[in-house]
Amino acid sequence: MGICSSDFVVWPRLRPSGGLDTAMGPCEGKGSDEQSLLREMLDTLQAGDILVGDAFYATSFLLCELIHGGVDGLFEQYGARRRSTDFSAGESLGVRDHLIVLTKPEKKPDWMSQYEYDQAPATLKVRELHAGGKVMVTTFLCPKDTPKPVLKALYRQRWNIELDLRNIKTTLGMEQLRCKTPEMVCKELWVYLLAYNLIRLLMAQAALLADQIPRQLSFKHTVQIWLAWQQHAGGRTRWGRHQRPAGLDRRATGGPTIRAHRTTRAEAAPEALSPADQAETSCER
Numbered sequence: 001m002g003i004c005s006s007d008f009v010v011w012p013r014l015r016p017s018g019g020l021d022t023a024m025g026p027c028e029g030k031g032s033d034e035q036s037l038l039r040e041m042l043d044t045l046q047a048g049d050i051l052v053g054d055a056f057y058a059t060s061f062l063l064c065e066l067i068h069g070g071v072d073g074l075f076e077q078y079g080a081r082r083r084s085t086d087f088s089a090g091e092s093l094g095v096r097d098h099l100i101v102l103t104k105p106e107k108k109p110d111w112m113s114q115y116e117y118d119q120a121p122a123t124l125k126v127r128e129l130h131a132g133g134k135v136m137v138t139t140f141l142c143p144k145d146t147p148k149p150v151l152k153a154l155y156r157q158r159w160n161i162e163l164d165l166r167n168i169k170t171t172l173g174m175e176q177l178r179c180k181t182p183e184m185v186c187k188e189l190w191v192y193l194l195a196y197n198l199i200r201l202l203m204a205q206a207a208l209l210a211d212q213i214p215r216q217l218s219f220k221h222t223v224q225i226w227l228a229w230q231q232h233a234g235g236r237t238r239w240g241r242h243q244r245p246a247g248l249d250r251r252a253t254g255g256p257t258i259r260a261h262r263t264t265r266a267e268a269a270p271e272a273l274s275p276a277d278q279a280e281t282s283c284e285r
Contacts, residue, residue, distance in 0.1 A: 022041075022189070022190075022193060023037040023038070023040040023041050034056045034057070035056070035057070035059065035062070035111070036111055038057065038062070039062075039065075039111075042065060042069070045066075045069060045071045046070075046071075047069060047070030047071065048070065048071075049071045049072075050071070050072045050073070050074065050154070051066060051071055051072070051073045051074070052073075052074050052075070052154065052155060052157070052158050053073070053074075053075045053076075053158075054075065054076050054158070055075065055076040055077060055078040055079065056078070057073075057075050058075035058076065058077055058078050058081070058137045059078075060102045060104065060105070060124055061109070061112070061120060063102075063124060063126060063137075063139060064120050064121060064124055066139060067124070067139055072138070072139045072140055073138060073139050074136060074137075074138045074139075074140070074151060074154060074155055075136065075137055075138070076134050076135070076136055076137075076155070077128065077134075077135040077136060077137050081137075085128060085135050087128070087130070090128075093127070093129075093143045094143060094148070096129060096130035097127070097128075097129040097130070097143060097148060098127070098128055098129075099125055099126070099127050099128075099141060100125070100126060100127075100128055101123050101124070101125050102123065102124045102125075102126060103122070103123055104120055104121065104122050104123070104124075125141065126138065126139060126141075127139070127140060127141050129148055129151065131148045131149075131151060131152040131155075132152045132155065132156065134155070136151065136155060138151060160215065163219075164196075167196070167219045167220070168192060168193070168196050171219060171220050171223055172192055172195060172196060172223070174189075174192045177189070199219065199222055199223060199226065200214070200219075202222060202226070203217045203219070203222050206222075
């Protein structure tokens, strides 16, 4: 019996938390790389959004597309460019912080049409900076509007995406899919993402009632409370008002209200900083 396998890219929102979009493709061959999958989702972005990603995404063509759509980006610089970064070149903005001009590659990528290649600008001005032990590239060019500490704090929030993916795969049990055909595997993935978004919505409602930040609530704890409520959903007559499990409070809708439960320090998101408050999306494999 064959085994269905695929790659997929998903970008959850940082604020508010929750899955925004995903793209799936084959594990090998054309269309299997992260850049190809990401390009399938670019039309989801809106002007004013901020895309935060790792070193797989810091290409000149992607940066051009983001700027053209009014979207800002912040990425770790990819390996070859990071090793050759020279902060003495370009327009200095401070210590290990400068503006550089990227030149369009002479060779057209295989995935790009000739028309798209011809429409891409010949040069592109971006900002390189060193912060938090990383060399980063961004479309935020003004150091007064977006100083290094703000960009460092914004990029640090990308760690929340690692936690989100862990919650989807491990907490929700998506590490091993049960369906056998590509069509059903695709549906199964979307069901998991739907469940993830519904739980995040429940957490956002609880955070609003408790005057907390949703990221400060525990995803796993919320799932445990929800499952506990589901197991006892048919036993309303057995529970008195003061006999219900801790953390549950039935409302007229018949569902539980999740009381605020802070995560550990390792799981809590960093304090919001501008423009981190504007950070809408982050992409990660």
